[in-house]
Amino acid sequence: MTQLTVPEFQHRTVLLDEAVDALDLTGDRAHGVYVDGTFGRGGHSRLILSRLAADARLIGFDKDLQAIATAEQIGDSRFEIVHDSFATMTASLAARGVQQVDGILLDLGISSPQVDDAARGFSFRNDGPLDMRMDTTRGISAAEWLAVETEQNLEKVIRDYGEERFAFQIAKAIVAGRAVQPISSTRQLAGIVAGAVKTREKGKDPATRTFQAIRIFINKELEDLEIGLNQAYACLAPGARMAVISFHSLEDRMVKRFFASKANVEQPDRRLPIRAVDLPQPEMKLISKMKPSDAEIEGNPRSRSAVMRVAQRLPLAAPAHGGAR
Helix, strand or coil: CCCCCCCCCCCCCCCHHHHHHHCCCCHHHHHCEEEECCCCCCHHHHHHHHHCCCCCEEEEEECCHHHHHHHCCCCCCCEEEEEECHHHHHHHHHCCCCCCEEEEEEECCCCHHHHHCHHHCCCCCCCCECCCCCCCCCCCCHHHHHHHCCHHHHHHHHHHHHCCCCHHHHHHHHHHHHHHCCCCEHHHHHHHHHHHCCCCCCCCCCCHHHHHHHHHHHCCHHHHHHHHHHHHHHHEEEEEEEEEEECCHHHHHHHHHHHHHHHCCCCCCCCCCCCHHHCCCCCEEEEEEECCCHHHHHHCHHHCCCEEEEEEECCCCCCCCCCCC
8 A cells, every 4th residue: 555645735627527527427337447547636536436336447547656645545446546657558457357448538747736746846836856757666857867868859859749949949058057067956947948948938937848848758648648549449348438638739639630540531432342331430439629618717727728539439340338347
């Protein structure tokens, strides 16, 4: 059992009701097996559990030890937490006797408690050690990476993952800065970035994109998402839904393209003698795209960039029979 004190930080689950509604936990579906691939502080999981039947199951995933500690406080025999990325979903579910599930929710990105805890190193607003790892038991910290990475690779990460047009200047400044002293704190890095960025977007700190890029790289967020989307699809039972909440364009584009690749199947030339029943069939149906309401954004400004996409797996050869339990 994880023994960890969880700091108290305000956390508002984005698109809480909308995401759980999207899973359609009605009728027989309330007896199914579901996955919350990003437990966080458990807002979605708790609402899902409140709508599930007594014989249902919910399996949560998270890389963050503080999230795991929170999850272990849920006293519900229907719920189990896995300390790992949702990119391990196929093997992790199989180890628990589950081959198919009736719905999957992924709430991507970083949570408010992670941002607000200066000791985690995610935020440039409060000084803290430059760590940025969601799972502090694995991998190297941002400070360790910045100390050894080449200028060329620094530029590539900041440009590709941060969509930062001053990536060259920032990478050059980081290399120059670390030659003077190790870059070990968040404000130290933010100051280096601010000195390299000559023009600033209104209302946005110049370090925003660089911190995003480094965080995504250190935690392999896009690699996990690519693997996780494929594994999630493979685990979906016919008729099951997958809802994915993204917070920046890189994630959302990946989700959009993945769902489109399953829903929009290229058809052969109509002049070819192919029976209708032999034509390629879509594997998923696009259900909805949703953003937070004005009221939610007003109450929780951090939700403003969220986009939720929902798709449903279609039956290919046989009608849906629900998830394995």
